[in-house]
Amino acid sequence: MxxxxxxxxxxxxxxxxxxxxxxxxxxxxxxxxxxxxxxxxxxxxxxxxxxxxxxxxxxxxxxxxxxxxxxxxxxxxxxxxxxxxxxxxxxxEPFKVEMVIRGYLSGHAAREYKAGKRMICGVPMPEGMKENDRFPTPIITPTTKALEGHDEDISKEDILAKGIVSAEDYAVLEKYTRALFQRGQEMAAEKGLILVDTKYEFGKYGDQIFLIDEIHTPDSSRYFYAEGYEENQEKNLPQKQLSKEFVRQWLIAxxxxxxxxxxxxxxxxxxxxxxxxxxxxxxxxxxxxxxxxxxxxxxxxxxxxxxxxxxxx
The missing domain is CATH 3.30.200.20 (Phosphorylase Kinase; domain 1)
Known part of the structure; x- marks a missing residue:
């Protein structure tokens, strides 16, 4: 050991x-x-x-x-x-939001969808989707950054209305989030993987925005194996995941x-x-x-x- x-x-x-x-x-x-x-x-x-x-x-x-x-x-x-x-x-100085981006209807978004909701963090989700289907375009579903306890879903509109992040800075965070996710998906595809969803954290040093914390790790992201993805979706089978989901499953069992x-x-x-x-x-x-x-x-x-x-x- x-x-x-x-x-x-x-x-x-x-x-x-x-x-x-x-x-x-x-x-x-x-x-x-x-x-x-x-x-x-x-x-x-x-x-x-x-x-x-x-x-x-x-x-x-x-x-x-x-x-x-x-x-x-x-x-x-x-x-x-x-x-x-x-x-x-x-x-x-960290922004008090985490930028969660989802390419697929999985995890928390799938649970909300199953409960009949078609809106998450102020973002509409199309009708007729099933768990692990791909969104037409990746959606950004921010959460508040809780010092203790659970992070909470929040909409872009609320973030701006409450002054948690300025409109100018938030536009930059969104732009960076989409570009990072696209790069992450491209790098995953090269390894036979699908980057399903992930989160990014940003902060300011002086007047400049920086990416902070970790990115694209199995603790902060969900990956599927690309091989078998389409077949599993057609047959309504669970997707083979690369994340720490196996630890949660062992605990639940x-x-x-x-x-x-x-x-x-x-x-x-x-x-x-x-x-x-x-x-x-x-x-x-x-x-x-x-x-x-x-x-x-x-x-x-x-x-x-x-x-x-x-x-x-």
């Missing part, structure tokens, strides 16, 4: 703050953020009790690859990735959906290893590259040394 990072508690010179997200540990400096992708895993808004070896490395390296591959579309926050689990970059009074099922070493293997498989399928496992002896020590080396430059 490889070591895994459940949490980090570093103290760096010049550090001004610390924020622990569901998966990331964020060290805050005056003009920079140091983000450690831990091996924590969350589902149904609950962080599961055991970390998954190599999960943080998988997400960090997929995000780094896609951020680099889209830097010609929109500037992003990344300055360096000094360790397989670490990204360092600009401390942007064992009686857990994050509801009050429910217990997280026991995460045996076998289960933990199988989730780790799936994440590595996701990395290789999405990037087309062989996954190189980083050294896990003295894992935290390795990460701390890499960050200190960068900061001392």
């Amino acid at each position: 490889s070591q895994a990072i459940k949490e980090t508690n570093f103290q760096f010179p010049g550090q001004q703050g610390f924020y622990k997200g569901k998966v990331r540990d964020v060290y805050i400096f005056e003009k920079e953020l140091v983000v450690v992708a831990s091996d924590r895993i969350s589902a149904f808004d609950v962080v599961l009790p055991k970390p998954i070896p190599f999960k943080g490395q998988v997400l960090n390296q997929i995000a780094a690859k896609f951020l680099a591959a889209t830097a010609d579309i929109v500037p992003n926050w990344v300055a360096a990735t000094p360790d397989p689990n670490v990204t360092i970059g600009k401390r942007c 064992n009686g857990f959906q994050g509801k009050e009074g429910q217990q997280v099922p026991e995460m045996t070493d076998e289960i933990v290893d199988s989730i780790s293997d799936r994440y590595i498989e996701l990395f290789e399928k999405i990037t087309g590259e062989k996954f190189q496992k980083a050294e896990t002896n003295q894992l935290e020590n390795r990460i701390e040394k890499a960050i200190n080396a960068y900061l001392s430059k």
Whole structure:
């Protein structure tokens, strides 16, 4: 069993703050953020009790690859990735919305559709669709960025009316979101995949808008396998997915959906290893590259040394 990072508690010179997200540990400096992708895993808004070896490395390296591959579309926050689990970059002021874009009627949109709704976030959905059908044009369905609890659906009209984002900035966010999604879909198609839906987060550094956080990872995106997609739709069969949906399905099968009074099922070493293997498989399928496992002896020590080396430059 490889070591895994459940949490980090570093103290760096010049550090001004610390924020622990569901998966990331964020060290805050005056003009920079140091983000450690831990091996924590969350589902149904609950962080599961055991970390998954190599999960943080998988997400960090997929995000780094896609951020680099889209830097010609929109500037992003990344300055360096000094360790397989670490990204360092600009401390942007985040917009308080997440830009969710959907190419297909899946997930939350499909559940709303099934409940009889034909409007999501102020955007109409055509009649006569079935789950996992492609939208005529991808739709943007923003959510509010909740510090705690669930993000909530919101319409463009509400965002502008409430002054959450200015009309001028929102037009730029929409333009970037569509261009990034198109690039993501093209890159997925090259690997025999369909990028179904995803989310982007943006922030400002000075007056300039930057893409922040991760993009096109299996934690923030849904992928289908292109092979068999049409046939499955014709036969009303579920699509073969490449996302962390398999973790949710395992939890549901064992009686857990994050509801009050429910217990997280026991995460045996076998289960933990199988989730780790799936994440590595996701990395290789999405990037087309062989996954190189980083050294896990003295894992935290390795990460701390890499960050200190960068900061001392």
